[in-house]
Amino acid sequence: MKKFKKVSGSMAGWLLMVLLTALPAWAQEQAFTLRQAIDYALQNRVSLKVLRNQEQIDKAKVGEIRAAGLPQINAGVDINHNYIPQKSKVDFGATGVGGELNDFTITRDQINGNGDIVLKPTYTIPEGMSGPQILTFQQPWSGSAVVSGSQLLFDGSYLIGLKAAATYTELSRKNTQQGEIEVAEQVSKAYYGVLVASEQIQLLDQNLTRLDTLLRQTSIMNQNGFVEKLDVDRLRVSLNNLKIDRDKAQRLLELSEQLLKFQMGLPQEHSIVLADQLNESALANTESKINTNGFTYANRIEYSILETQRELALLNQRNVKAGYMPKLILSGTYGYNSNEQSFSSLAKIRATESAGINRTWFDFGAVGVGLQIPIFDGLRKSYQVQQSRIELENVRLGFEQLQQSIDLQLRQSDATVANTLSVLRAQRQNLELAEEIARVSRIKYQEGVGSNLEVITAETDLRAAQTNYYSALYDALIAQVEADRATGALLVK
Incomplete structure (x- = not known):
């Protein structure tokens, strides 16, 4: 019994080890660089999946258009019970038929004569058959089995439609590409937001540690009578304010991570770790990199989409004009039909000529x-041609408006990059000065030649300088992303 318990315990331990080993496969944190985060978003963002599904729908529509030029074949079988047969009114007397044929009489003079003997049939209409008669030519049961087909031989609109279909597919692909660029921009901004929030948390933790140490040292000095209790209270107030700032920063970090996971298409319950570090190395080649003179509008996906729309508008105009051309269609039909007194006779399929009078189904083609x-x-x-001309004019105006918008974006992004880099340099200098002032203030206070108020002021200025520096760094990184978007270089595959 003890041996069984020992084996059971071993099995339980083995199962627990397997479960703990398998757990990180779904529960461990995932580390992403910015490039990896963008790639993940391109594969998992729901909005992009919808665009790719729409791209597949558009490809299927192209196949639908192409199918119109292929042979169209249909087959059908009909069985009808004519419980009230169709009737027609017929006057056999008016046609000279339908009565009894009278006997021919040939006289001897006609026989002995030299002329031709002409026999003219005459009819006697029996009583009751004179005038119109109501008749039916339909049996109670009828059926048909038909195979029909048609082939479009020539249609100018169809030929142009094939060209437009390929262009339409290209437009769908470019729409997906535009969505990918937008996602890359959103992920980049959210990624930098998390980096800034994380860095601020680290700085606040360092400040908390430093200020807490200073508070404990000051408390000891107060107990020994070297400083006033007022100095301790000031440091404690500053420490409490710093803790409040730390809590706010933590909540901001959580919100930033949630936004990043949303932009990436990563489930909110998954943890995420950023592999990149927040520094100025990414900004090394940013300053004054936009050359508006050498810029090509085709680098922008919006311009490329408008070019495709213009091509579609031209094809639409040609398609309308092709409607004046004739259409040529080849068609063919082959089948069988039947007309019988009863369903059992109809069901007895005798369709060969050898069946003679007993044949029930007759072919036709x-x-x-x-x-x-x-x-x-x-x-x-x-009127359709007039509309297409106006649509082309609107596309031309769209090019003009887009070019003006791109020119403005290029100049704005260039100015924004220059401004943010200038502010970043100034804030970096301010941070270095604030760090030095705080260091000196602490030393002076510990040596007894500085005041507690001076230390608190220096620490407060240092936190403000740190916040301003990382805010300026974030603005510079975002300006770089927007500059890449303006030049069409944000997501180059």
Whole structure:
């Protein structure tokens, strides 16, 4: 019994080890560089999945358009019970038929004569058959089985539609690419936001540690009578304010991480770690990198999309004009039909000629070519051509507006980059000065030649300088992202 318990305990320990080993596969934190975060978002962002699904839908629509030019084949079987047969009114007397044929009489004079003997049939209409008669030519049961097919031989609109279909697919692909660029921009900004928030947390922790140490030292000095209690209270107030700032920063960090996970398409319950560090190395080649003279508008996806829209507008105009051209269609039909007194006779399929009078199903077939020539459509196509001309003019105006917008974005981003870098340099100098002033103030206070108020003021100025520096660094990084977006270099595959 003890041996069994020992084995069971071993098995439980082995299972626990397996579970603990497998747990990190889904529970461990994931570390992402900025590039990895963007790549993850490109694969998992829901909005991009929707765009890619739409791209597949558009490809299927192209196949739908192409299918119109392929053979169209249909088959059908109909069985009808004509419980009230169709009837027609027929006057056999008016046609000279339907009565009894009278006997022919040939006289001897006609036989002995030299001329031709002409026999003219005459009829006697029996009583009751004179005048119109109501008849039916339909049996109670009828059926048909038909296979029909058609093939488009020529249609100018169809040929242009094939070209437009390929262009439409290209437009769908570019829309997806535009969505990817927007996601890359959003992820980059959110990523830098988390880096700044994390760095601020670290700085606040360092300040808390330093200020807490100073508070304990001051408390000891107060107990020994070297400083006043007022100095201790001031440091304690400063420490409490710093803790409040630390709590705010922690909540801001959590919100920033949640935003980043949303932009990446990462579930909120997953933990995330950023592998990149916040520093100025990423800004080394940012200053004055925009050259508006050598910039090509085609680098912007918006411009490329507008080019595709212009091509579609031209094809649409050609498609409308092609509606004036004739259409040529080849068609064919083959099938069987039947007309019987009862369903049992209809169900007895005898379709060969050898069945003779007992044959129940009879085949038929036809092949033809149809030519449709448009003559007058109430000026519908003329109005459509007018609309297409206006659409092309709107596309041309769209190019003009987009170029003006891009020019403005380039100059704004260039100015923003220059301004943020200038502010960053100034804030870096301020931070270095604040650090030095705080260091000297602490030394002077510990040596007894400085005041407690001077230390608190220096620490407060240092925290403000740290906040301003990282805010300026964040602004410079965001300005770089927007500059890359303006030049079309944000997401180059």
